[in-house]
Amino acid sequence: MTNPALRARRVRTLLPALALALTATGLAGCGDDSPDAAPDAATSSASGAITIEDPWVRATTGTEDPTMTAAFMTIDNETDEDVVLVKASSPDAGMVQLHEMAEADGTMVMQEVDGGITVKAHGGQLLQPGGYHVMLMDLTGELAPGDEVELTLEFSDGSSQEVTAPVKEFTEEEGHYHSPGTEEHSH
Numbered sequence: 297m298t299n300p301a302l303r304a305r306r307v308r309t310l311l312p313a314l315a316l317a318l319t320a321t322g323l324a325g326c327g328d329d330s331p332d333a334a335p336d337a338a339t340s341s342a343s344g345a346i347t348i349e350d351p352w353v354r355a356t357t358g359t360e361d362p363t364m365t366a367a368f369m370t371i372d373n374e375t376d377e378d379v380v381l382v383k384a385s386s387p388d389a390g391m392v393q394l395h396e397m398a399e400a401d402g403t404m405v406m407q408e409v410d411g412g413i414t415v416k417a418h419g420g421q422l423l424q425p426g427g428y429h430v431m432l433m434d435l436t437g438e439l440a441p442g443d444e445v446e447l448t449l450e451f452s453d454g455s456s457q458e459v460t461a462p463v464k465e466f467t468e469e470e471g472h473y474h475s476p477g478t479e480e481h482s483h
């Protein structure tokens with residue numbers, strides 16, 4: 297003859313132990329020693345990811361040449377390997393290049409980056425006016441403040457990111473509101 301009350305009590309006392317065991321298993325999974333441990337790692341922005349912060353595109357309204365503009369952002373690399381931004385594309389631009397500023401005969405000119413833009417392991421790289429930028433050419437239309445531009449960024453590790461960048465008016469302050477090195481990269 298069994299005692300139902302006793303059995304129920306035993307089940308109840310076992311449950312917290314089971315819950316603890318499950319939690320421990322879950323935590324062990326975050327250790328990330330095996331690259332295939334997290335099936336959603338490529339699409340989430342969990343630790344160990346490449347993330348894009350503060351993307352924006354300079355408005356073309358009222359500019360000298362409304363057929364081209366540039367996109368800016370901060371790329372954070374929280375992985376253990378250097379990665380290179382190798383390619384960018386946008387449905388809003390016929391041609392997209394990765395540019396840097398360089399001095400030529402005493403003036404600053406922009407030119408295509410040879411080999412892409414490197415983001416160091418556990419580091420960040422700022423794309424900003426006067427520095428690295430994603431050059432958008434042959435724009436399909438004018439870009440006014442409030443518009444949005446879709447960007448696809450492709451990295452040397454084979455990953456890619458879809459970014460929606462708001463269009464903003466360029467002001468001088470915008471150029472150095474977010475200097476390299478001052479922003480925390482610990483999340």
Ligand SMILES: [Cu+2]
Pocket residue numbers: 366395396406407429430431
């Ligand atoms: Cu450029």
